[in-house]
Amino acid sequence: xxxFITPIGFAAMLLAGTAQAQTRERQQEALDGYLPYAGxxxxxxxxxxxxxxxxxxxxKVVVWPRLQEAYLLTVDAPCSELEWxxxxxxxxxxxxxxxxxxxxxxxxxxxxxxxxxPIDIKRQRxxxxxxxxxx
Numbered sequence: 001x002x003x004f005i006t007p008i009g010f011a012a013m014l015l016a017g018t019a020q021a022q023t024r025e026r027q028q029e030a031l032d033g034y035l036p037y038a039g040x041x042x043x044x045x046x047x048x049x050x051x052x053x054x055x056x057x058x059x060k061v062v063v064w065p066r067l068q069e070a071y072l073l074t075v076d077a078p079c080s081e082l083e084w085x086x087x088x089x090x091x092x093x094x095x096x097x098x099x100x101x102x103x104x105x106x107x108x109x110x111x112x113x114x115x116x117x118p119i120d121i122k123r124q125r126x127x128x129x130x131x132x133x134x135x
Contacts, residue, residue, distance in 0.1 A: 024058075031056040037124040038072050038117040044098040045071055045116060053088055059111070061104060063090060068122060071097075073104060074115040081107030 034056060045065065052064040059077050064070045073090075075082070082088070085106035090097055103110045 027055060027057050027060075030054060030062075031060060034062055034070075034072055034119055034124070037120040039120065041099075041115050041117050043116070044096045045069075045118070046095060047090060047092045047097045048095055050088070050090055055083060055085075058083055061088065062119065064121075070119040070121045072115075072117040072119055073113050074117075075104050075111035076114055079104070079106065079109050079111035081109040082111060 047065045050063060050065065051067055054062045056062055056072070059075050059079050059082070061073050061075070061082065062070050063073060082104065089105040091102040091105065093101065097113065097116065099113055099116055101113075103112050105111075
């Protein structure tokens with residue numbers, strides 16, 4: 001199997017917006033906001049394009065292949081350009097991103113994915129909405 005970035009995925013990556021360089025403290029706060037909703041590690045997920053992404057640590061990024069679907073990816077260290085990337089790409093094979101086979105590309109770095117955890121975005125948004133109402 002050959003790993004590749006689809007033309008549509010590349011275009012979506014460019015349109016997906018950029019993560020701003022941020023402090024490690026801000027990254028940790030963002031990660032802490034996702035961890036309660038992160039499920040057990042999975043081997044792969046379906047991937048057609050990158051809708052959005054957020055850096056949540058030096059080797060951690062949350063990617064949205066669809067608006068209501070997100071995954072916390074952990075990549076091999078070092079992935080030094082990830083923290084400064086204005087855009088990223090995610091490799092896939094036959095529209096699947098697979099642990100230990102696919103990578104996150106940031107600048108000149110190609111960082112192998114070593115863990116994928118699905119995030120329950122619907123539950124996260126519902127609980128945040130309820131908390132905002134209560135406040």
